[in-house]
Amino acid sequence: MPTKPKVFATHVLPPPVLELLSARCDVRVYSESMPLRQEQLAAVCRDQEIEGILLIGSRVSAETVRESVHLRVVSSASVGYDHIDVAACTARRVLVTTATGSLEETTADLAFALLLAVARRVVEADRFVRDGRWTHWDWELLWGSEVHHKTLGLVGFGNIGQAMARRGLGFSMRILYHARRRAADAVERELKALYVELETLLRESDFVSLHVPFTAETHHLIQARELSWMKPSAYLINTARGRVLDENALVAALKAGSIAGAGLDVFEHEPKVDPDLLTIQNVVLAPHIGSAATETRFGMVKLAALNLLAALDGKRPPNLVNPEALGA
Ligand code: NAP
Secondary structure (H helix, E strand, O other): OOOOOEEEEOOOOOHHHHHHHHOOOEEEEOOOOOOOOHHHHHHHHHHOOOOEEEEOOOOEOHHHHHHOOOOOEEEEOOOOOOOEOHHHHHHOOOEEEOOOOOOHHHHHHHHHHHHHHHHOOHHHHHHHHHOOOOOOOOOOOOOOOOOOOOEEEEEOOOHHHHHHHHHHHHOOOEEEEEOOOOOOHHHHHHOOEEEOOHHHHHHHOOEEEEOOOOOOOOOOOEOHHHHHHOOOOOEEEEOOOHHHEOHHHHHHHHHHOOOOEEEEOOOOEOOEOOHHHHHOOOEEEOOOOOOOOHHHHHHHHHHHHHHHHHHHOOOOOOOEOOHHHHOO
């Protein structure tokens, strides 16, 4: 009988996914509660002759790729892949795949939840009630901002940006978007979305929501100048990546009142959060839980397993990031 390819999962898998993989692979699973360190991942891949990594919540550095001489595929259960050194993988002809298609709607749900929460001061209201401060009905209590019929500006208009647009339409919002390229006419028509330059989007929107990947080009795409273009009544939502936004500049804008508030799921140095953000009331903070819904997390990991199996079978996996690695 031919030997099964060796696969390493960087997190415990749901039993049906483990069964799916185990039918065709020799699966090893990292089951410690402490995050897996790079040198541990490299050592496992090197010593256990790992051919496929099912990546959940860990990084894959150039060093790990270099050490993992048997590696053929890194299958990530995420949409973003800025935690994987794709260039190093491509150079070694290691395929990199993502779980695109499994988590975008859920991430848009969270982005919209943050938008509603910060605009209508839901978290402050919850604290107010829990703290026993609700002693009488008060006309002036916890006024926020309307959401319906306002302008929603989407920076990045791919899967999640467009899912946000659909949610905005449900709230009768005007939709503006910016990306490097315009979307197809049919998409613009369906989502009633207007393409504008970034400056126009920031100047006109009541809610700005970020949906670009982290790349060299999007590093600090939003910094002091861009924040200064926003209206003092406008809110900023970030569920993309922390480093897309200059966090110091955001804190300065919030302290100066030059924007109305922010909803953040991602942070520049996460899991570290700027201590100032913890004391500012008009921000809602979440610990990178964009895709954290039970059904979604299962779908993500199952898709990652299917991508991994396709790659190990020598097939072109559906969500391939680096087709160059397939060679001629
Ligand atoms: P996507 O479908 O690839 O869309 C990305 C969008 O960003 C596209 O419209 C792209 O259009 C635009 N873009 C790329 N580079 C740009 C630039 N330099 N300037 C302006 N626009 C740019 O990705 P997605 O599925 O919507 O996901 C977006 C990001 O969300 C992911 O990369 C990931 O980092 C993050 N995310 C976070 C969570 C979470 O848990 N918080 C969950 C899922 C995803 P052009 O190429 O035309 O510019």
